[in-house]
Amino acid sequence: MRNPLSVTFHLLLSMLVLGCGASTSTSEDLLVSNHYLTFDEVADTRAFFTWNTDWRPMVSAHRGGSYPGYPENAIETFDYVLQHTPALIECDISMTKDSVLVMMHDNTVDRTTSGTGKVGDLTLEKLRSFHLDDASGKSTAFNVPTLREVLEWAKGKAVLTLDIKSNVPYELVLDEIGETASKPHVVLITYSLAAAKKLYSMDPELMLSVTLRNEKEWDRFVETGIPSENIIAFTGVAERSAAFNEKLHQHGVCVILGTLGNLDQRAAARGDQLYKEFVNKGADILATDRPIEAANIIREQP
Template sequence: MKKLILIAFTVLISITGYGQKYDLKFKDVKELQQFMVWTPSRYPLVSCHRGGPVPGFPENAIETFANSVKLHPSIIECDASLTKDSMLVMMHDDRLERTSNSTGLVKEKSLEELKQVLLKDNEGSLTTFHIPTLDEVLVWGKDKVIFTLDVKRGVPYKKMIEAVRRNKAESYSIIITYSATQAGEVYQLAPDLMISASIRTVADLERLNQLGIPNNRIVAFVGTSEPEKEVYDYLHAKGIWCILGTMGNLDKRAVVQGDGFYAKLVDNGADILSSDRAAQSAAELQKYAKEKGLKTNKLVSSKK
């Protein structure tokens, strides 16, 4: 067990000219699998919903991901959509109006057309950033983050997995699924990859196991409201990390009650907070980890 814990927490911290930057680095997919085996000393993580957009940094942009990495060892949740010419680009919405200076459906645009588009931040301000492809994102993310990759409507899991394989990104990619059927499909296509599966009850995990999916391939998304403590305890006993979606109501409660609310969520059993307030939740998780004495086996800082 001691050896497992030592392997599990391999976090490289470096100092860049842009301030402190946190990198998550795994040498292969087995090391990621070992990292994702839950232990009581696990280091809680932030999942930056849609990459962690803030003013000046739009959703699903590489520049936004890089900004988020400065805050905390991070998981980057991002969304892949399919273009007219069957290329995977990073976009949450079916349409372009909300997040860019273009109009129309993503699926009706070619990659060449989309590369001319500029992204808007969530306040509607135009940036100089462009829509990246999934390939570009996976190349950028190596030795920096863990991705949770969401497929939007019409995107085949097979195509997503091909991109992960093509870029040798198995050691830092988790595929998001929303049903046992989808999780089973991903496992059949890529039995070595980690899967984010929706699990709200004991029966949900049992269904995944019946499909042959082992617990050491599963990260549990327990929903956007806290599950019963018994669910947390059961999943942890199986070695499974729990992602709690704070985007929406729980983030709003943190605004009202104070950001210390995030630490309470982790104390209750959450291991990863998927938040629209990545900076605020990250700051609280850093304080929480320090107070609890949670450390990685490698905590290296260097100055250039």
């Protein structure tokens, strides 16, 4: 039996699906107006990410977002983003020398902290002695969080999409998810169908992000036997056709477009209205380095 989500999390999901709504709406208003989201009906991410015609676009904060004074993969940054908009929080799992799962994108800490060295060569105690740097290299008072801390923080606040780095055994991640009862608000990112099949075999209730950029990749996915209700389709970092996005929708699959990188740069240069064009062509979630800016535009969708 699936564990029900907390009331607070349902309020957040309602806000997400409605594109955050008008600022004058109350939580109760949002729940009443969203006929398919109730306290009892949404028990996990598989239910939440089943696409239907009532879907409203949302953003996923790449590496949790990164703004001046707020470094990537930091709980304080996650909070900062959520103060401005509901968002999925994408973050990266690495492992220390003493086998503690922590949030870090790179193999080394050189770019993102005041320290140096490979993550896998550092103990958690040593890693905690470093301060996180923001994107400009400015040091902050924030430290590297553990996966467990992030899982506990997310309850009632956000859905996490977790990017598992190659040095991290899946078993350890699933243990942490299980011990913190976090499955209802977690999506695991995969980069190959083999990885998706392995995770599905380990727990068929997991929600997975699977890269599906064209018809051939969709056909190969179907051959895996993984139910479409278990996946979100990451369609890459280039726009896909409206027809392909619609095909995914016909199977109840939500579409994540990675605007991080080139598409974000285009939007910053040409105007944030570009984000609307992406969702008008069928992108349901924008995985972006500019979550606040993108959300401000797409929440204006009718």
